[in-house]
Amino acid sequence: MTDLLSIEERRLFEQQRLDRLKSADERNEWGQFATPPSLAIDILRLAESLWIGEEKIRFLDPAIGTGSFYSALLKVFRSERIAAAHGIELDPVFAEAAASLWEGTGLSVANADFTTQRPPQIAKYNLLVSNPPYVRHHHMTAEYKSALKVSILERVGIKTSGLAGLYASFLLLCDSWLKPGALSIWLIPSEFMDVNYGDAVRDYLTSRVELLRIHRFCPSDVQFSDALVSSAVVVFRKNRPKCDAAVEMSFGGSLLSAAESAFVPICTLKESKKWSGFPSRRSQGSNGYTGMRLGDFFGIKRGLATGSNRFFIMETTEAERAGIPKEFQRSILPGPRHVSVDIIERDADGYPLLSPRLTLIDCSLSEEEIKMRHPFFWKYLENGKTTGIHETYLASKRRPWYSQEKRPPPPFVCTYMGRTRNGKKPFRVIWNKSNATAANVYLLLYPKPALAAALSAEPELYSMVFDHLQSIEADTFVDEGRVYGGGLHKMEPKELERVPLQGLADMLNASKAYKGQMALLFDAS
Numbered sequence: 001m002t003d004l005l006s007i008e009e010r011r012l013f014e015q016q017r018l019d020r021l022k023s024a025d026e027r028n029e030w031g032q033f034a035t036p037p038s039l040a041i042d043i044l045r046l047a048e049s050l051w052i053g054e055e056k057i058r059f060l061d062p063a064i065g066t067g068s069f070y071s072a073l074l075k076v077f078r079s080e081r082i083a084a085a086h087g088i089e090l091d092p093v094f095a096e097a098a099a100s101l102w103e104g105t106g107l108s109v110a111n112a113d114f115t116t117q118r119p120p121q122i123a124k125y126n127l128l129v130s131n132p133p134y135v136r137h138h139h140m141t142a143e144y145k146s147a148l149k150v151s152i153l154e155r156v157g158i159k160t161s162g163l164a165g166l167y168a169s170f171l172l173l174c175d176s177w178l179k180p181g182a183l184s185i186w187l188i189p190s191e192f193m194d195v196n197y198g199d200a201v202r203d204y205l206t207s208r209v210e211l212l213r214i215h216r217f218c219p220s221d222v223q224f225s226d227a228l229v230s231s232a233v234v235v236f237r238k239n240r241p242k243c244d245a246a247v248e249m250s251f252g253g254s255l256l257s258a259a260e261s262a263f264v265p266i267c268t269l270k271e272s273k274k275w276s277g278f279p280s281r282r283s284q285g286s287n288g289y290t291g292m293r294l295g296d297f298f299g300i301k302r303g304l305a306t307g308s309n310r311f312f313i314m315e316t317t318e319a320e321r322a323g324i325p326k327e328f329q330r331s332i333l334p335g336p337r338h339v340s341v342d343i344i345e346r347d348a349d350g351y352p353l354l355s356p357r358l359t360l361i362d363c364s365l366s367e368e369e370i371k372m373r374h375p376f377f378w379k380y381l382e383n384g385k386t387t388g389i390h391e392t393y394l395a396s397k398r399r400p401w402y403s404q405e406k407r408p409p410p411p412f413v414c415t416y417m418g419r420t421r422n423g424k425k426p427f428r429v430i431w432n433k434s435n436a437t438a439a440n441v442y443l444l445l446y447p448k449p450a451l452a453a454a455l456s457a458e459p460e461l462y463s464m465v466f467d468h469l470q471s472i473e474a475d476t477f478v479d480e481g482r483v484y485g486g487g488l489h490k491m492e493p494k495e496l497e498r499v500p501l502q503g504l505a506d507m508l509n510a511s512k513a514y515k516g517q518m519a520l521l522f523d524a525s
Contacts, residue, residue: 140166
């Protein structure tokens, strides 16, 4: 035990030293976030509690780092219970450190990319514990992502999304490394529980293996001090799933002492698109609610993305100095931090009564026409070209590159990201009475035809609709959105569409204008 403690002390020192060799951005690209020792111990204690029989352990960690889980394995299990242990590590510096630290203890370390390794045909593993690299999709090349998708389809028969992080590929590819009945425990980002690109992982967990437990840590309790990510521990056996099985879904507290816990039927998980609401559901949003939703009344769009806000969005005074004709300017809302009011009034020109007073460049004329008719504007565009604005991804896809997406002024907007602090809701709904469009820091709510016609016929309905939008409880928003580390909540258009809104339906059904419009639509159909 003394030798083991000495190795662990050296491992922690090495971990800190190696972490300092890379910048935070570099470690983010590698997806290197070290597992806290106390959490590694908790995970191996959980493994011990689930271990069945006297079979000796064949241990695998496909992203071993300096060996935090192997260290915990040696502390929790007696050494005579371990028949073999193997770790794979892509980073040569970490692989060398792990091999040196654990030399003579029974751990073999391979410096390799796990995703390209062929699984063993005979000597497979019965215990896998891993914190795989959290490499976001945009840090992977298109060729690499394509190769991953092919490998997963060949080995597991599941199609994956190119938007999924590398951790999802690790989890799915490990299937062929495990023997039947093997216990597998993963420390991964909890985002897979809610997002569309988590479909492959959720499908695998409910249809290919015996899912035992998912513990989701409280988003404000970030497990990694250097990564803003909410984490989950996923536990399963490589057994055929049982149709009548139930999965322990726990939340908050620690892995071994959860704040909330409940058993959820596997069939319920299969039918649910969002898992983060389990073990409890504060609203009916995704758990059997059959009433009207926000998407029944509004078309929801993400705000426009310019590709370079600093170039295309500016204060009106700056646009005037640059000689940009007013006919090529569109009013645009400032970001949420500049909007302290819930109702945005307009000035005589239709601009929002807010500071700063912003405008957006949007022009469909050719550069030749602009040069001939508006030389100062042309000069501004030429200055942008010298810095490569026209070659950025979004601008290069537009014709001409200085035109913008068509996003008419939305009567209502919703912030798409926020935190719950001091009792405040993570998302704000704002009534926009101005002629301003909005950038992609907002979700834009456009009334569908029946509601739009009713609002036009009875303008007083605007106030009632707004009151209902503002009355949506914070928990209802949270149930439909997603959450990241540090309690950061995010909402996508499709998620906002699913927010229950029965109260608005009841109010509108009492409106003659709305009922009349619905009747017209019904007759037309």
